[in-house]
Structure formats: structure tokens, C-alpha cells
């Protein structure tokens with residue numbers, strides 16, 4: 425087993441305003457419960473990854489903080505109303521050392537996929553690396569070695585923005601890492617990969633109606 429060395433920073437937005445593109449994805453399931461489940465399944469996989477030394481969750485949400493703390497993460501208060509990149513910078517500057525920013529919407533994430541990507545990111549010293557999302561235009565992970573600022577450029581078109589900033593794309597497959605969930609279609613794709621327990625509990629098909637007759 426490789427020596428864990430990475431601190432992973434996972435920002436989680438306040439649940440009442442998070443994942444707006446997912447609203448209505450699971451009829452009858454409160455939206456905040458789904459947003460929380462996505463984050464908890466992400467956190468669970470990060471904490472089970474053998475390349476991760478520590479997990480820092482950047483959040484102000486009163487439901488998220490105790491839940492991720494009890495799972496084993498350290499919690500850092502968010503930078504109020506400053507956005508995802510500010511939250512990532514804040515976490516990375518607090519963490520120090522090799523640091524990887526990760527989105528909190530990866531409910532199918534497997535520790536093995538994350539570990540493989542982090543080990544690949546350690547391959548070229550002194551350089552930042554990123555993992556694009558499944559469509560290839562967004563980013564799910566941005567890794568910086570010790571002494572190199574994370575310099576996050578998450579948002580629309582972030583894969584090109586990270587490449588333009590000098591970060592190198594990591595070309596591994598890692599389907600469960602690349603499958604972030606922004607829309608109901610993304611959630612269906614993630615379900616095909618296999619959801620973590622928190623999201624699966626909400627997304628599991630309702631008991632089929634009793635067969636007629």
C-alpha cells in the first residue's frame with residue numbers, strides 16, 4: 425500500500441442553495457437530502473482511499489459539518505459568498521503539503537479510482553495536474569504538489585482553464601472519479617456505475633407495486 429500523502433480539500437456549498445440543476449431529480453426526496461448524500465458518499469470514498477492522509481471539508485452548512493466530522497473529516501468554515509475557487513484556495517492554504525481539490529458531487533466514487541489518479545498526479549514533481557469530468561469540459565480533481573499553489577479555476581470550461589494555467593491533464597480512465605452529478609441524467613449515469621450508500625438509499629427504486637391478480 426502506498427504511503428498516504430495527499431490532503432484532499434472538498435468544498436460543500438450550503439445545502440439550501442447547492443446542486444440547483446438537480447432539483448426535482450428524485451420526486452419525494454427533499455433536495456437538501458440528496459445534496460447531502462452526494463457529499464457524504466464523496467467523503468466516504470475519500471476517507472477510504474489509501475493515498476489520502478487527511479480530508480478537509482470547507483463548509484458553512486450546519487448539517488454537513490457534523491456529518492462529515494463524525495465520518496473522520498476535518499471541517500473548515502467557508503469563505504462566505506466567495507464561491508468554489510475561494511473555498512478551494514482557503515482549504516489548500518490551510519492544508520499545506522501536497523493537496524488535491526475535489527468536487528463534492530461524486531456519489532459513485534471508488535477509493536481505487538481516486539488513489540490511482542493521486543498516484544498519477546505525483547508522477548511529475550513540481551507540476552499541477554487535473555482530472556476532467558466525463559464530458560471532458562469540466563474538472564473533478566485538481567492536484568498540486570507541496571510548495572505549488574493550487575490555483576483553482578473551477579466553473580464553466582474549467583478543464584481548458586486549468587490547462588491554460590499550466591496544469592497537466594491526467595489521462596486515466598477512472599470512470600467513478602470522472603462522473604460528477606450536476607443533472608438528473610448525470611445521476612442516472614452514476615447509478616449505472618454504482619452509487620454509494622447514502623445516495624443509493626435515496627435513489628433506490630420504490631418497492632414495485634404488487635403484481636395484479
Ligand SMILES: Nc1nc2c(ncn2[C@@H]2O[C@H](COP(=O)(O)OP(=O)(O)OP(=O)(O)O)[C@@H](O)[C@H]2O)c(=O)[nH]1
Nearest residue numbers: 435436437442443444445482507508511527528529
Ligand atoms: N464551500 C463551497 N462549496 C461550493 C461552492 N460552490 C460550489 N461548491 C461545491 O463545489 C462542488 C461543485 O460545484 P457545482 O457542481 O457547481 O455545485 P453547485 O454550485 O452546488 O451546483 P449548481 O447549483 O447546480 O450550479 C459542489 O459539490 C458544491 O457543493 C461555494 O461557494 N462554497
Ligand SMILES: C=C(OP(=O)(O)O)C(=O)O
Nearest residue numbers: 562563578579580582606
Ligand atoms: C465546478 C465545475 O463545474 P460544474 O458546476 O458543472 O460541476 C467544474 O467542472 O469546474
